[in-house]
Amino acid sequence: SLQRALWVRNVTGCKNIHLSSKLLLEDFPTDFLRAVTCQVCDHLLADPVQSPCRHLFCRTCILKYIRALGQRCPLCTFPCAPSDLVTPAKAFLGVLQSLLLRCPREDCREAVRLESFGSHCRGHQEADEEGDGGQGQTFNSYLPVNKGG
Amino acid sequence: SLQRALWVRNVTGCKNIHLSSKLLLEDFPTDFLRAVTCQVCDHLLADPVQSPCRHLFCRTCILKYIRALGQRCPLCTFPCAPSDLVTPAKAFLGVLQSLLLRCPREDCREAVRLESFGSHCRGHQEADEEGDGGQGQTFNSYLPVNKGG
Ligand SMILES: [Zn+2]
Ligand SMILES: [Zn+2]
Ligand SMILES: [Zn+2]
Ligand SMILES: [Zn+2]
Ligand SMILES: [Zn+2]
Ligand SMILES: [Zn+2]
Ligand SMILES: [Zn+2]
Ligand SMILES: [Zn+2]
Numbered sequence: 001s002l003q004r005a006l007w008v009r010n011v012t013g014c015k016n017i018h019l020s021s022k023l024l025l026e027d028f029p030t031d032f033l034r035a036v037t038c039q040v041c042d043h044l045l046a047d048p049v050q051s052p053c054r055h056l057f058c059r060t061c062i063l064k065y066i067r068a069l070g071q072r073c074p075l076c077t078f079p080c081a082p083s084d085l086v087t088p089a090k091a092f093l094g095v096l097q098s099l100l101l102r103c104p105r106e107d108c109r110e111a112v113r114l115e116s117f118g119s120h121c122r123g124h125q126e127a128d129e130e131g132d133g134g135q136g137q138t139f140n141s142y143l144p145v146n147k148g149g
Numbered sequence: 150s151l152q153r154a155l156w157v158r159n160v161t162g163c164k165n166i167h168l169s170s171k172l173l174l175e176d177f178p179t180d181f182l183r184a185v186t187c188q189v190c191d192h193l194l195a196d197p198v199q200s201p202c203r204h205l206f207c208r209t210c211i212l213k214y215i216r217a218l219g220q221r222c223p224l225c226t227f228p229c230a231p232s233d234l235v236t237p238a239k240a241f242l243g244v245l246q247s248l249l250l251r252c253p254r255e256d257c258r259e260a261v262r263l264e265s266f267g268s269h270c271r272g273h274q275e276a277d278e279e280g281d282g283g284q285g286q287t288f289n290s291y292l293p294v295n296k297g298g
Contacts, residue, residue: 026238030203035180054179089175
């Protein structure tokens with residue numbers, strides 16, 4: 001429901017650090033989109049982990065979720081403790097990191113792979129700071145998390 | 150349901166021409182597996198097409214299905230005529246064709262990409278026919294369809 005979605009956003013607090021699937025260059029099939037997005041926050045998976053029931057979440061999202069609501073999968077309620085979380089298949093991570101995103105800067109619009117999107121956006125930020133120092137704040141929102149956690 | 154699944158298998162009749170996801174080399178997350186399998190027959194997608202509701206099917210499966218049951222998506226019942234079917238995003242097709250499968254031959258067990266799995270298996274077949282001519286029949290089951298349709 002919408003209410004649950006809003007509540008989840010408040011728990012995870014990742015709106016300004018994760019990336020929207022709307023940045024994807026191509027219009028992917030529904031089930032593929034679902035496969036590359038976090039089943040808690042709906043953003044593109046950031047530092048993904050896999051539950052024993054084989055569902056995927058951003059590491060920070062699932063940890064915050066089970067701390068708040070108990071050790072169960074948000075999707076299927078299968079038992080899920082932090083120590084049960086594993087790294088997804090290497091080939092899957094390769095697919096995820098190779099996804100092409102469109103840079104949202106109106107003066108750029110470059111196609112950038114998910115794996116290098118963070119550094120691409122930091123490049124814009126640094127250029128802005130060296131220039132008139134205007135838009136630094138705005139582009140914080142496009143930095144992927146991967147700061148640990 | 151199991152009954153529906155059996156019935157669908159009878160409609161599509163693809164058991165001996167499509168590939169099982171059990172051949173995949175790696176243990177993929179649930180949602181990714183769903184994204185690369187046909188939502189009618191549950192095999193790895195063969196010559197996939199996308200419905201207006203963005204669901205994916207083997208071309209032969211969805212055509213046989215809507216011929217038998219009317220022009221609706223088998224998954225979400227959204228209207229779906231043969232002329233509505235489109236080719237999925239190129240990047241998605243690339244992901245699908247690059248999936249690594251394990252050759253089921255006990256004397257081989259090689260890792261082969263989906264895109265070349267058909268020719269790999271034909272290689273075994275030809276070698277068998279040249280040899281004692283024993284196992285040709287058995288490995289027909291592993292040839293992917295892609296014979297048109
Ligand atoms: Zn998020
Ligand atoms: Zn998340
Ligand atoms: Zn689950
Ligand atoms: Zn850019
Ligand atoms: Zn099939
Ligand atoms: Zn099929
Ligand atoms: Zn549908
Ligand atoms: Zn082989």
